[in-house]
Amino acid sequence: MAEKTVSILKALGNPNKAKIIAHLAKHRGETAEGIGKHLGYPLPTIYKYLRELEAARAVESESKGNTRVYFAGNFKFEVSAEKLMEAFEEQTLESVYKARFGEEGMERLREVSKKAKAGKMTYRQAASTLGITYYEFVSLLEETGAD
Amino acid sequence: MHKPLVIDSSVLIALDGQGRLEDRLIQWKNDGFDVVIPAAIINEVIDEPERIAEEIRERAPVLAHKMKASALRMKMAIKQGLIQIETLDYITYSRVIDNVRKHLSKLEAKPEHMIKKGDSELIALIIQLYYQNKQKVFLATFDKGLLKTLKPFSKEAKYEVLKI
Numbered sequence: 686m687a688e689k690t691v692s693i694l695k696a697l698g699n700p701n702k703a704k705i706i707a708h709l710a711k712h713r714g715e716t717a718e719g720i721g722k723h724l725g726y727p728l729p730t731i732y733k734y735l736r737e738l739e740a741a742r743a744v745e746s747e748s749k750g751n752t753r754v755y756f757a758g759n760f761k762f763e764v765s766a767e768k769l770m771e772a773f774e775e776q777t778l779e780s781v782y783k784a785r786f787g788e789e790g791m792e793r794l795r796e797v798s799k800k801a802k803a804g805k806m807t808y809r810q811a812a813s814t815l816g817i818t819y820y821e822f823v824s825l826l827e828e829t830g831a832d
Numbered sequence: 833m834h835k836p837l838v839i840d841s842s843v844l845i846a847l848d849g850q851g852r853l854e855d856r857l858i859q860w861k862n863d864g865f866d867v868v869i870p871a872a873i874i875n876e877v878i879d880e881p882e883r884i885a886e887e888i889r890e891r892a893p894v895l896a897h898k899m900k901a902s903a904l905r906m907k908m909a910i911k912q913g914l915i916q917i918e919t920l921d922y923i924t925y926s927r928v929i930d931n932v933r934k935h936l937s938k939l940e941a942k943p944e945h946m947i948k949k950g951d952s953e954l955i956a957l958i959i960q961l962y963y964q965n966k967q968k969v970f971l972a973t974f975d976k977g978l979l980k981t982l983k984p985f986s987k988e989a990k991y992e993v994l995k996i
Contacts, residue, residue, distance in 0.1 A: 804976030809948040820880035
């Protein structure tokens, strides 16, 4: 979520790029030349902005004969302190695991990890016991500094 | 073959996570080791992260990207010959594989078909390499449980656990 949010924020933070999106929302299937004419920007600038907007998935395009036409992307952007916190919050395997198994799952992970680290079971047995892949288990051990 | 070094996924995943995978593999190569893995390890270091990355792509794209990049680095290491995939002789070493699976099955109280292949294939590979090359086999793992499981089978092969 973070990368996409930052890209959209960047696009919307530049009024000229935001105008292109607004223009395309009104004039669907417009060419780069058409956008330039309407908004009065030089063509190289239009192409640069369109490239960046496409990368941010704020604009989409398709080929029509020899030309390329552009559309406003189908995105919805809601800004709030919570949404920004969510977007920039560090993504870890632990947070993904916690979202999937909850606090109870985290407790179980700690118990099983302890046994595996003590050599009471192999890492593969531990992964199997927790119902996760071996890759997830070893990465979780690494992430939590358990190894 | 140079000094055979059987490497467990736990080491590959941990080294990659620390950004030290390629350097360490090159170092082992320079030290005269042939780093080898059985096929089951491919699933753990390439297929699993790729599959999880696909599953979490929408809700955690940065993490998904990291996992895909990790799988790609493993593929590159194999392509560059820094990690070699050794084919297990399932006919000759089927008894070892079966015994390890039985042993783990009892410990886990699970049917044998539910036991992950990695442990049994790693142990069988150590024994196979020892008989093939008639020289000590090295093993790198962070998994103490795997080492304990290996012990009863160690009478069949001479091996040394490498410190990472």
